[in-house]
Amino acid sequence: MSGVNELRIVGFLCNWCSYGGADAAGVGRLAQPTDLRIIRMPCSGRINPLFVARTLLSGADGVLVSGCHPRDCHYAEGNFYARRRLEVFKRLLPTLGIDPGRFEYTWVSASEGQRWQTVVTTFTEQIHRLGPMPRFSPGEACVAVLAESGG
Amino acid sequence: MAEAKYLHHDKLSAWLEEVAGKMRVLAPVRQGDAVVFAPYASGVQVEMDKQATTPPKGVVFPASEELLRYDYQKNPEQPGQVDVELLPVIQPEPTLVFGCRSCDARGFVIFDRVYAGQTYKDPYYLARREATLFAVIACLRHDITCFCHSVGGGPGDAQGADLLLTPIEDGYVVEAVSERGAPLLDSPLLEPARDKVEQAQTLRDKAPRNMGNPTDFAPARDKLMAVFDDMDFWEDVSAKCISCGACTYLCPTCYCFNITDEGAGLSGRRVRSWDNCMSSQFTFEASGHNPRPTKAHRLKNRVGHKFSYYPALHDGLISCCGCGRCIKSCPVSVDIREIVVRAMGHALPAKDKD
């Protein structure tokens, strides 16, 4: 992504698979775009779809959720519930006037460093195609505060 | 006081534009199916014929207002030492609220005793109050929910107003009510009102008579105290209340607030925002105890405050301006008039009488 300003992408990653996968990609020195900030979660089932909404409204340009593959959940079924919730939320986005491409959820296991590289690269490219998230008109207090505090 | 003027309908927008060149003008405009006060811009249709859905309360007492900004700074020499920088913010913009009703302007008369009284003066409130002028339109027709004439006001009342407009023929008689309002009449778009002034006065005198007999709410001051502990009564009258804040936030006289810090990292803003006594958090204490645990307790407070506790502190003045928005916009049509009337006529249970 050389020559393009970084956008803000937030990733919510499950501790047991995708976080490990991201780690594996790093250890393997696989080149990745640097727009993504990762937040480690205990399980994709812990990810409230409203985390995604709040993140987009608070200044992110894209949000990526990644967990264990179905049938591989560390807690047996967390990602099954996550899949339903996240799918429903993704489908709400068009009515909100937010491009559904700003949010994706996927599955990456701890050994899939290569796959993680693909996911991050593809998603980051997708967000760059969409450009910055539209902002709200007056009084962007929190975003301004975040920007001032270097967040 | 300046001579009264006449403003023809055709010249209304030109005059508003002229005033808008000097200060911000807020006027009732349609947004979706609601009428709200919004900045006037040329070409905007001003809704003059009906009471606005929301009162102009927020102009002087914003729904949320920044009191100060804070910024924590760590001392790099001594990591344990943190300095905090506070930056107070008061930036009121000179504003004319055009086209509100008598009740709307009178709301601030009730505010003034609290925020600009003898004992305490609130600098944020005062700064906005002093920067704001009100051009009130006298109501020559009333809504079913209107009862300003029962709570010390009237449809053509000028308390709290700077200009008073009375609809007449094809325009308005515009009278300056305060020294501050007078300069606004100094415009070539306004013509001398001459004998229309008297006609306007006649129309305004007639208006309260169309509203039927006023209810005397004065006895409510003692009577509401007498029924204070009769929770059966309060549970009965509050049964249908759904505990939202529509009544409070639409009320031109509700002045309670909450203060919170909204920040991120080391800096943020201290915000004062409207609070709502219908919410359980209003009295929720840090210990976990809530002295007003049910909606009956909370509605009792709202009614009691307006018709008993405030009047007891402020020479019998009722802290309700009778605009009727709490009735009109209540999702379940709770009627505050009915509750007060029922309280005034309520026979206390025998055990409480002796």
Add this chain to the structure above:
Amino acid sequence: MNVLSQLKEQIAATLPNLDLVIGWERGFDPLHHTPLFMRRPEDVERLVIDALCVHNLAVYLPGLKNKKVGVAVKGCDSRAVNQLAREGLIKRENVVVFGFPCDGAADLTKVRRQLGDISGVQSAALEGDLLRVVVDGKERETPLKDVLADKCLRCRYPNALTHDHFAGEPREARVQTDDYKDVVDFEALPLEARFAHWQQEMQRCIRCYACRNACPMCVCRDHCVAQSRDPHWVTQEDETREKWMFQIIHAMHLAGRCVECGECQRACPVDIPILALKRKLNKEIRELFDFEAGVDPQAVPPLLSFQVEEKNINERGW
């Protein structure tokens, strides 16, 4: 015997075994009915049943969980009773449901659009297919179908889906299927226009939370995240973004639970068309899981269950 007198009779006969029965009575003006809490036999006389019985009275049930309560319900309201019982938020055996055939409820916002300002209304009469009102001494009228709530025009359940008593004869549904045309039409607008729509509409929100409190499925009541400081989901600031965030929270918390009674939008004092968000979610829930809240009292809520292989969810191949 007409529906009202039959209903009154049923309520009067049941009232002695109950703490109270909730119905509707005339309110402060001829167009506004208001919830009626019947405790004594003479209260039953005040009951009314017509197109102005707009409120979904099921909203009171979770708050009266330990009482024996009777409630009068329209078809749409009965879905809330079913859903509340399904989620264990009320005990169905503690509730006596009085059903009746509903011909549709008026939307007072539409009445205003048709007849102008109605705040000076002196009388109102429903005569056949006409609504006649006298406002400030002037008579005005509109066909009732032009002022019925949108939900009534696409109503598939005019008769209570669950009831212990039913007054009158069940009526036929207006339509057989809901095509969600409103949702499809809105999504045909350009993305920017949809985003701008919410910015514009949410601006005038006064954060009174009437939408939330009028919702029969919003059962957190005094513990809503909207007013919680920790977690801090929304700030206290008067900003469109925060108000909109709350609407997204409300919609998502209702996903797979919303019975589309439309109370959120009806209760809004500044008429923000927020039902659209719930309609959209209901459309998707139906497509994904073939589920409608409150219709089948035995059905498992879709977001409380899963399939190992989801039939309608496309696993995106990255």
